Amino acid sequence: MHADERKEAETIIRASGVNVRKCMKCGKCSATCPNFDEMDIHPHRFVSMVEEGDIFALMQSKSLWRCLSCFACVERCPRGVEPANLIEAVRLEVIRPLAGNRLRPEAIPALLDEKIPQQLIVSAFRKYSK
């Protein structure tokens, strides 16, 4: 494993607070995910890939921007693993260096309609940029 990648893996485990070894690979997280079909790497694989330190692939994953933070996987995991926390931690690793920002202020106006609630914009900023 690349040394940087190992460091990323450690950061992700620390920031997420997830003990990936608790996973028994039952797949209930992926079974429960409402946006499964939109993801290239699925919730259960986030757990195993973090365990294996396969972080760079996760950082490239489209799934980072498709996770809805609905916590269904967290709620239903029989072993308390919290896959959504891992996805969040990887996402942060991508957007924390500023170049990783997915949402730029100048792009906002085009996205808006008049009814969009503030909190949606705020959360989009929180989710997609730093």
Add this chain to the structure above:
Amino acid sequence: MKFSYYPGCTLKTRAAELDVAARQAAEALGVIMEELPEWQCCGAVYPIARDELATRLSAVRALDGAKRLKNPLLTLCSACHHVIKRVNNDMQTDDDMRAKVNSYMDLDDPYSGETKVVHYLEMLRDEIGFDKIRERVTQPMKGRRISAYYGCMLLRPSTVMRFDNPENPSILEDFIAALGAEPIRYPYRNECCGGYISIEARDVAREMSRKIMNSAVKRGADTIITACPVCLYNLNENGTGEVPVVYFTELLAESLGVKEPEGGLVHAR
């Protein structure tokens, strides 16, 4: 009964109906909602990562504000409730987080999760009681068939939120029944509507919200109620449009007779 009230950003602007109706209903029920002085936006999403500190501070400020006023903190928006409740839980259970936040905030009296965070619905259920509300209803919603849409934020993760049974909640159904309408249960009422993603991928959000609305309508719902501005936006904008989606507080104010229906049930949005 007195609460410090945290309205949150959206209720001050786009979701003013949610806020105004809630205040009117509370007044009618004898609940004092004192708006917290100097509140800030909660950030709308709970910072899951344990190394996120700054994004927790505005929630802690609100919690500490209520603590100093010796009031429980009342929330209304699902997102605000979720963020503040979970940050409060961090302050109660995570020693490291508590130490860092307190050393950053430099409060005279360190905050360690003393404030009780109460959602408006919990207030109705636990403080007033749905039976009492039933007695206070002046315009019962006889013959109405109403579905509740819970969304994610109020219920999950249940170990922290402790709001209701996360897989088979009943608080909104009990609320609907208290107003005299028939609650219509359907299995997707606690599944995500995809609201967050509507900025990025509207088609995805559309598919998800339609699945939810279809399920409710198929069972005969004539209205859907919710507590979340994002869900309301998403179901209204990206849903099937077959039935109106309104805030639960609007129905409450209406049936307590404290708010005139403007142009029928759903006023111009």
Add this chain to the structure above:
Amino acid sequence: MRRVRDMMRSRAGELLKDGAVTRVLGWKSGEFYYDPTPSFFDTEESLDELVYNGFSAAMLSKYLIEATKKEGRVLVFLKPCDTYSFNHLLKEHKVDREKTYVIGVGCGGMLDIEKLRALGVKGIESMEELGENLVIHTLYGDKKFARGDVLLEKCATCKGLEHKASDELAVPDELWEWETSDRFARVSELEGMTSGERFAFWRGELSRCIRCNACRNACPVCSCNKCVFDNPRSGVIAKANADTFEENMFHIIRAFHVAGRCTDCGECSRVCPQNIPLHLLNRKFIKDINAFYGEYQSGESVDGKSPLTEFRTGDVEPGIVHERGGA
């Protein structure tokens, strides 16, 4: 305190008269004004000798062990701290509750004669106890004190004025209440010393011991029919101050014997003629028990297990003693 005494006399008189009790356990004047002595009263008339004042520190509950072996019911006056000892004696079946009638007496904190002496008091003839103020009439004139300044150590760190056992109370409304200090402060101070300093401290204190056994005799928990130190088959027999045994063993063993049972009544230190702060050994155990196994107050109630007769599977390992901070 005079109010209390009057209440005690009148109730005791009534109870003796109607035969509800056959004997009364209280205090009567000792050789000096400052040493009221535990005593039994059988008749109404004799109750005129019953005294209760700021020097009635001696605890009475232990006398019940023998008293309740006799026929009849004993009326006993218990100060709040004494009720803990009373409960402990009930818990260990040393006293028959049926044979006792407990009047919980109000307490305004007991006075330390050593402190008074140090302040130049001698030849005490009588005393007026006026709430927080104290006027002592001596052969050499009157002396005034703030009561809080001359309390016994055990009273300065009082556990509280609530009676944990009683059949009735004799507590007047206007009784003085005082601010107590942290009872573990001195223990913490010692814990902060180096190992060598602590050794020197204890060697200095314990080497003064003359093995008079006053601590053992006053202790409500030390109520064995036969003490291990008097028992040739215990392996630790030692009746006299023959060697360094006292410094090293006697008090450690005694403290361990009462660990988890000690009610922290403070009698051991109060009665010690050599002024050895023995309560600091007991309080160390209490402090550790509270820290390791959760707050526990012996004598709080008659039921329940004491910390050394129960356990939790997740208890701390003994190694914690060596790992935790301090010198």
Add this chain to the structure above:
Amino acid sequence: MPINEEGAAFKPLIVAFCCNWCSYAGADLAGSSRLNYPVNVKVIRVPCSCRVNPLFILRAFQRGADGVIMCGCHPGDCHYTSGNYFARRRMALLFSMLDYLGIERGRTRVEWVSAAEGAKFANTMNQFAETISALGECRRLEDIRCVESEI
């Protein structure tokens, strides 16, 4: 290594109380596996760690032991189901008291050793002997005038 007055290397005297079912068997296993540990470790067999009276430990120090270790079954594995749990509380309080009285930390120890842990037994004894060697002779509880008592 500390040197005593006679100039010989100081070999601390260590008394080890071992429960019959786990730790004594662990010590036997260390022996049958030929694992060395210091010669001055002497084992006393007791049925259970809960048989170890604090008195025995004080007695050992009084008679000149430099360190005392108590070994028992791992918590949860006690042959008598709960004995080691009681022992654990007693020892925690005793050790804390000895520390409070100024007896150097590290002269007392509790270790849970199963019948299968011969290596752990030997390692524990080696480490413990090292710790005690570093502390030197124990004088603070020793009763120099103690001779064979009259009992």
Add this chain to the structure above:
Amino acid sequence: MQKIGVFVCWCGSNIAATVDVEAVAQASLSEPGVVFSTNYQYMCSEGGQSAIRNAIAEHGLTGIVVCACSPRMHEATFRKTAAVAGLNPYMVEIANIREQCSWIHRDKEEGTKKAIILARAAVAKLNRNVPLIAGESQVIKRALVIGGGIAGIQTALDVADAGYEVDIVEKTPTIGGKMAMLDKTFPTLDCAACILTPKMVDASAHEKISLFTYSEVESVSGFVGNFTVNIRKKARGVNSDLCTGCGVCIEKCPSKKAKSEFNQGLCNRSAIYIPFAQAIPNVPVIDRESCIKFQTGKCGVCEKVCTAKAIDYAQEDEIITRQYGAIVLATGFKPISLESYDEFQYNQCPDVITSLEFERICNAAGPTKGKVLRPSDHEPPKTVVFVQCVGSRATVECGKTYCSKICCMYTAKHAMLLREKYPDTEVYVFYIDVRTPGKSFDEFYRRAVEEYGVHYIKGMVGKVAEEDGRLIVQGSDLIADKQVIIEADMVVLAAAIEPDPTARSLGTMFTASMDTNDFFTEAHPKLRPVESPTAGIYLSGLCQGPKDIPDTVAQAGAAASKVIGLLSKDKLVGNPCVAACNEPLCNGCSTCELVCPYGAITYEEHLVVDHGVRETRRVSCVNEAICQGCGACTVTCPSGAMDLKGFTNLQIMAEVDAICR
């Protein structure tokens, strides 16, 4: 003064290479009480043993110290040797100079020095010992079995066949337990009733077996070989002696709304009922909660129609006191409650059922007469989904951390039975792992896949939703890395199993220890798997841990053999190294009682004579038959009244002194 002989063993070169055995023998002669010492090549050999016997006789020894290998090896051997020579066998001490001396040290001088000290310690300990005599107690030749399922029945039959009386106490109205509810059994697919009901009949007909059904254990006292148990016989409302089991009362009972426990609530039963046709005893019970007579006072139909005059509304609970030598816990299991698993809609959709409910649906005597029909509309399901590990292997609060062990196999069975009866029904099984360790088990599972075409999908189900009368099952297919959605007509949940809730109170009553999951713990997980740590209490079946029928029957037989072993003795010889109370010293404070893990200590009022004082005191009494000799009480005793024979305070302190001298 003792006369002690010291015998130093060379153990070939095992000891002699590092220890100067001659020096050890010589040195020990100067110890107090030692009158003889010698050394020999192999002390445990016949030659060594006869040397010991001769020395005992010749020198009139009162005790011997053998310096040899660990007491764990040969203490028993040398005790026998001593006994043969007429010496009390407990006047034998072993100095372990092999495992704890010669084998761990290389320097002969050091080794010898240490061996001398170890010998000295053994002599010191022996000097303070006294001859010990083991107590004896009677064995009552009757066993109690608690639980009348297959485990209890099998244990009872085995014990009874050996000629001992057995009582079975069963809390429900019939014996048979969970096995009676099953349809077929894996891996042979023979019918459960066909193999169980003959055993039930055997049990009821056996002259040595007494059945106490609809009864519970109320309290227990005593100890191994001599337990006294109070059994509460709950009032049936029917006189068993008069009842002929004709069933007219059941037929005529107007209250038919109670849920049938036996059929898992899938159908109703009358207020007076027999759980199932083959129930034993074949005597009805009145369920007072649903009985109109008991609830309102008006009705009495059953009494009117009963020609045998067996109905007795006034019947009351009866307490029966019986004595036993041994007690077997066979309390069984139940599936966990699924109230925290609403993602599967168990509480919302009638067509989401548990596996045990499915057993009833499959069963010819069940609510659907053996036709597999949906509970909601009584239509045959076309697609059935089985979900494994519902609540098993879960570390979250609502689940169980262990594997329930039986689910993989019964699910394969269910899937196979469905496909056999209804070949056009599609069957899916969501699994995490398929666990099939057992004879012919994996072959059975593979048959389900290969011959019966059951679709096994590796993954868990995330959500079940009811839409248009169908169950939308959303699950993972981890091999395909896909989310699959199956529209099913029925979903069967393999709910985790847990010990029966009555086990906990029984465990407390019998001081039988339990693990965190409330399974009874065995005395040793490998070597004593059917004994509880408390003497005389044995474990049979699922109350000890998840197991299938073959394992249960095997364990039941093993428990029976242990019981037979105990009951075959006329007397029990105890371990004499037990606690003893010195009454004049005892304070009667109860502290020892609180720490005794066996309940061996009681308090009695005894006349105590102490230095001329005669008084009646509350003193502690140790029951030597129950005491196991751990010594917890001896340390907790404040006055030193409690001591442990063979390991007295003085003995251990003498050892300390000898070592430290």
